[in-house]
Amino acid sequence: MADEYAFEMAASSLRFGAGVTREVGSDLADLGVRRVLVVTDPNLVARAPVQAVLESLHAAGIEAVLFDQVRVEPTDLSFKAAIAFATARPTDGIVAVGGGSVIDTAKAVNLYTSYPPADFLDYVNAPIGKALPVPGPLKPLIAVPTTAGTGSETTGVSIFDFTGMHAKTGIASRRLKPTLGLLDPDHTRTMPPQVAASSGLDILSHAVESFTAIPYSSRPRPERPALRPAYQGANPISDIWSLQALRIVAACLVRAVDDPDDDEARAQMMLAASYAGVGFGNAGVHLPHGMSYPVSAQVTHYRAPGYPADHPMVPHGVSVILNAPAVFRFTAAANPARHLQAAAALGADVARVHEADAGRVLADRITWFMQRLGVPNGLAAIGYSRADIPRLVEGTLPQHRVTRLSPRPAEPDQLAALFEDAMVAW
Ligand SMILES: NC(=O)c1ccc[n+]([C@@H]2O[C@H](COP(=O)([O-])OP(=O)(O)OC[C@H]3O[C@@H](n4cnc5c(N)ncnc54)[C@H](O)[C@@H]3O)[C@@H](O)[C@H]2O)c1
Numbered sequence: 001m002a003d004e005y006a007f008e009m010a011a012s013s014l015r016f017g018a019g020v021t022r023e024v025g026s027d028l029a030d031l032g033v034r035r036v037l038v039v040t041d042p043n044l045v046a047r048a049p050v051q052a053v054l055e056s057l058h059a060a061g062i063e064a065v066l067f068d069q070v071r072v073e074p075t076d077l078s079f080k081a082a083i084a085f086a087t088a089r090p091t092d093g094i095v096a097v098g099g100g101s102v103i104d105t106a107k108a109v110n111l112y113t114s115y116p117p118a119d120f121l122d123y124v125n126a127p128i129g130k131a132l133p134v135p136g137p138l139k140p141l142i143a144v145p146t147t148a149g150t151g152s153e154t155t156g157v158s159i160f161d162f163t164g165m166h167a168k169t170g171i172a173s174r175r176l177k178p179t180l181g182l183l184d185p186d187h188t189r190t191m192p193p194q195v196a197a198s199s200g201l202d203i204l205s206h207a208v209e210s211f212t213a214i215p216y217s218s219r220p221r222p223e224r225p226a227l228r229p230a231y232q233g234a235n236p237i238s239d240i241w242s243l244q245a246l247r248i249v250a251a252c253l254v255r256a257v258d259d260p261d262d263d264e265a266r267a268q269m270m271l272a273a274s275y276a277g278v279g280f281g282n283a284g285v286h287l288p289h290g291m292s293y294p295v296s297a298q299v300t301h302y303r304a305p306g307y308p309a310d311h312p313m314v315p316h317g318v319s320v321i322l323n324a325p326a327v328f329r330f331t332a333a334a335n336p337a338r339h340l341q342a343a344a345a346l347g348a349d350v351a352r353v354h355e356a357d358a359g360r361v362l363a364d365r366i367t368w369f370m371q372r373l374g375v376p377n378g379l380a381a382i383g384y385s386r387a388d389i390p391r392l393v394e395g396t397l398p399q400h401r402v403t404r405l406s407p408r409p410a411e412p413d414q415l416a417a418l419f420e421d422a423m424v425a426w
């Protein structure tokens with residue numbers, strides 16, 4: 001099969017500004033929406049972002065149906081509950097107000113109520129599901145993020161924990177992309193510091209992974225354009241967004257976590273989340289995310305400070321960043337120059353660094369952020385031991401969609417070595 005010769009950029013429309021949430025009713029009215037499903041989680045429902053959305057809808061004469069039962073780190077079961085709720089109360093548009101858990105749930109609700117599949121797994125990524133293409137356009141979906149992290153407001157990806165398999169997986173289609181992302185930096189002021197840290201480290205890893213992913217030109221060329229994956233591999237457009245996201249993370253992440261009243265740092269981090277979303281949404285992520293899926297799905301007792309205590313969970317950004325230093329020490333050999341560029345964008349002094357040390361320098365820089373932001377010291381600190389490695393490897397293997405984008409292929413033995421290296425971070 002011939003190598004790929006083209007790359008494409010797809011992203012949601014984005015609008016940024018403090019207070020911009022008040023425009024949502026007017027946007028939906030212009031889209032012809034009369035009755036809208038507002039999706040959020042139990043912790044956010046009484047807070048200002050949701051109230052601002054409801055007021056704006058009311059002012060525009062749009063009827064709102066509220067679903068506030070999104071599970072933080074959603075599962076197939078929580079997706080199904082949201083879909084059942086929405087199926088029983090048809091609407092012609094959706095607003096998601098919350099973090100990635102809320103926005104991803106809203107995307108699934110949009111797809112499954114618009115084109116109900118014969119089986120829940122029909123749209124889910126292969127080999128776990130059938131990866132059937134989304135048959136047509138979905139309803140308007142406006143995303144109002146309240147974390148600065150996932151970039152889900154701009155991507156066509158929806159991630160959930162597949163409880164039957166003890167691994168996270170997802171649904172990916174450009175058609176899942178929100179119609180519009182409303183970036184309102186006022187909303188992130190109330191994030192607990194641990195949520196600000198974890199979601200900020202998710203941005204960091206999105207950007208480094210998409211910048212170091214295999215080049216788009218080394219993938220096979222698709223038979224027709226509709227089969228070109230959203231995760232295309234690194235390409236000149238996504239590089240720009242990923243590098244700029246890293247520069248912002250270097251300048252603003254610690255400030256935004258330390259001081260929620262630092263309006264400038266918070267606003268910049270909100271932009272960085274979407275920038276990295278545009279970057280990885282068109283290039284893809286690789287091993288740190290692929291390995292994070294079993295790490296988050298197989299956790300047995302860890303409960304994260306700052307997050308709801310109703311179930312054991314590892315915040316997504318933490319599960320990703322715990323793998324990142326080990327991965328980049330491993331992948332740097334495939335493209336040392338890019339790993340050094342990423343380290344430099346993150347603020348490392350790379351002037352006299354030899355290429356052979358690129359992986360160590362990037363890993364050390366990431367570890368500095370982890371220490372400074374109080375992330376647990378490795379997989380061991382969230383309850384994993386060497387005995388868990390075979391199952392962690394097993395849960396990573398089906399994540400082809402992302403792991404095949406690694407600049408250096410990782411076979412099961414190498415994945416095991418990476419998990420071992422990630423047990424203790426410093
Ligand atoms: N679709 C994508 O492209 C994509 C990319 C990365 C991650 N994800 C997914 O997103 C999820 C993680 O999302 P997240 O990191 O945004 O966090 P989250 O949505 O899981 O929320 C974490 C916690 O923070 C609370 N919270 C959120 N905003 C708040 C605010 N402003 N004030 C007070 N509390 C607030 C929530 O109520 C929740 O308790 C994971 O399921 C992950 O797999 C998706």
Ligand SMILES: [Fe+2]
Pocket residue numbers: 150202206289316320
């Ligand atoms: Fe992520």
